[in-house]
Amino acid sequence: xxxxxxxxxxxxxxxxxxxxxxxxxxxxxxxxxxxxxxxxxxxxxxxxxxxxxxxxxxxxxxxxxxxxxxxxxxxxxxxxxxxxxxxxxxxxxxxxxxxxxxxxxxxxxxxxxxxxxxxxxxxxxxxxxxxxxxxxxxxxxxxxxxxxxxxxxxxxxxxxxxxxxxxxxxxxxxxxxxxxxxxxxxxxxxxx
Amino acid sequence: xxxxxxxxxxxxxxxxxxxxxxxxxxxxxxxxxxxxxxxxxxxxxxxxxxxxxxxxxxxxxxxxxxxxxxxxxxxxxxxxxxxxxxxxxxxxxxxxxxxxxxxxxxxxxxxxxxxxxxxxxxxxxxxxxxxxxxxxxxxxx
Numbered sequence: 001x002x003x004x005x006x007x008x009x010x011x012x013x014x015x016x017x018x019x020x021x022x023x024x025x026x027x028x029x030x031x032x033x034x035x036x037x038x039x040x041x042x043x044x045x046x047x048x049x050x051x052x053x054x055x056x057x058x059x060x061x062x063x064x065x066x067x068x069x070x071x072x073x074x075x076x077x078x079x080x081x082x083x084x085x086x087x088x089x090x091x092x093x094x095x096x097x098x099x100x101x102x103x104x105x106x107x108x109x110x111x112x113x114x115x116x117x118x119x120x121x122x123x124x125x126x127x128x129x130x131x132x133x134x135x136x137x138x139x140x141x142x143x144x145x146x147x148x149x150x151x152x153x154x155x156x157x158x159x160x161x162x163x164x165x166x167x168x169x170x171x172x173x174x175x176x177x178x179x180x181x182x183x184x185x186x187x188x189x190x191x192x
Numbered sequence: 193x194x195x196x197x198x199x200x201x202x203x204x205x206x207x208x209x210x211x212x213x214x215x216x217x218x219x220x221x222x223x224x225x226x227x228x229x230x231x232x233x234x235x236x237x238x239x240x241x242x243x244x245x246x247x248x249x250x251x252x253x254x255x256x257x258x259x260x261x262x263x264x265x266x267x268x269x270x271x272x273x274x275x276x277x278x279x280x281x282x283x284x285x286x287x288x289x290x291x292x293x294x295x296x297x298x299x300x301x302x303x304x305x306x307x308x309x310x311x312x313x314x315x316x317x318x319x320x321x322x323x324x325x326x327x328x329x330x331x332x333x
Contacts, residue, residue, distance in 0.1 A: 050333070052330040052333040053333050055329070055330060056329040056330055056333060058235065058236075059315060059327065059329050060329065062229075062236050062239065062242075062277075062315055063242045063315040063316075063317070065242050065275060065276075065277055065279060066242035066243065066244045066273065066274075066275050066315075067244070068279065069273070069275045069279055069281070070244070070246055070273070072279070080248055080249075081249065082249060083249040083250050083251040083267060084250065084251060085251040087251075089250070089252060089253075089256075089287070090287075091198060091201060092250040092251070092269065093250075093269055093286045093287030094201050094202065094205040094286070095201065095248070095286075096248050096269075096271045096273075096284060096286045097205045097210065097214075097284045097286050098201050098204035098205035098210070099204075100214060100273070100281040100284050101204050101205065101209060101210045101213045101214050101281075102204055103281065104213040104214060104280050104281055105209075105213050107279065107280055108213070108280075152322055152323065154324055155322050155323050155324045155326075156322060158324065159322070159327065159328075162235055162327075163330070165234070165235065166235055169234075
C-alpha cells in the first residue's frame, strides 16, 4: 500500500516526503510507518483449534527427522533413485541397508561443520514458553510405562492422555500470553 | 567390477560393519534433541525414534512385476527405516514388494527381529497401526 502526503520536516523545510505504509515485517525507521506487530487481527489464524490438531502439530515437528534423513540419503546416494538392473533381488535389497550403514559411518566420523553449530537447537519462544507443567509430566510418564502389550485400548488411552496434557499446558501458555498482552495494553493506556 | 561391487555390498550389509554402525537404541537415555526442545520434552520423553517406509526403485524379474508395482505406479521395494533424533539410522528392513503396505512391513519386522523396549515408542505416520509401540497422529483433523 502506498500513500503520499506532505510532511513539514524540521530538517529540510518545504520538502515533500513520501511516506510508505508497509508491512510489519520490516523495521520502522525514517519514512516508513509500520503497524503494531503481534496483535490478534494481524496474525494468520494458524493456531491449533483443538487437542488433536495440537498433537498432530507437535508430532509432525518431532517426526520430521525421518523425512530429513530420507532427503539426505537419497540426495547423497543417487543409486537409491534408480532401478538397478542385471542384479539379483537379494543384491538389490541389500543396497539400502548397506548405504544406511555407510551413512551412519560417515555421520559418526565426519568432522563437525563449524557453520552449523547449534543453530537448529535454538528455541524461538525462548523463556516465554513456561513448559514446566510438572503434573502432566508425571501423567505422561505413567502412560508411557505400560507393559507394552498390544492392546489397542491401552494405546488409545495413552494417546489421548498425551494429547490432553499437551492441550491443557497449551491453554495455560495461551492465557499467560494473553495476560502479558493485557498488561502491555494497560501500560500503554497509562502512558497516554 | 561387478563382483567387487557385490563383495563390498555384502561386507557393508552384514556383520561386523553393519552391526557396529546400525544399532537399535536401548532407550535408557532420553535423546538430546528431545531434551533440548521444551515444546516436546514432557510429552515425547519416551520416544526413541521415528519410523517410516520408503519406496526404493528396483528391477524385479518379469513374472514378479505385478507384486513389485507400488501405489505410486513404479516398480520398487518397500524399505522400512527407523532413525533416532540424532539423524542416524537404527533399523532397516528391506526387500518387501512395493505393493506391501507400511503396516504390513512393520508387522513382519516386529514379528521377526525388531524389539522395542518396554514403555518406549516410535513416532509413526498415519499409515501405521495404533499400538503401544507406535505413536501415530490423529486422522482427519
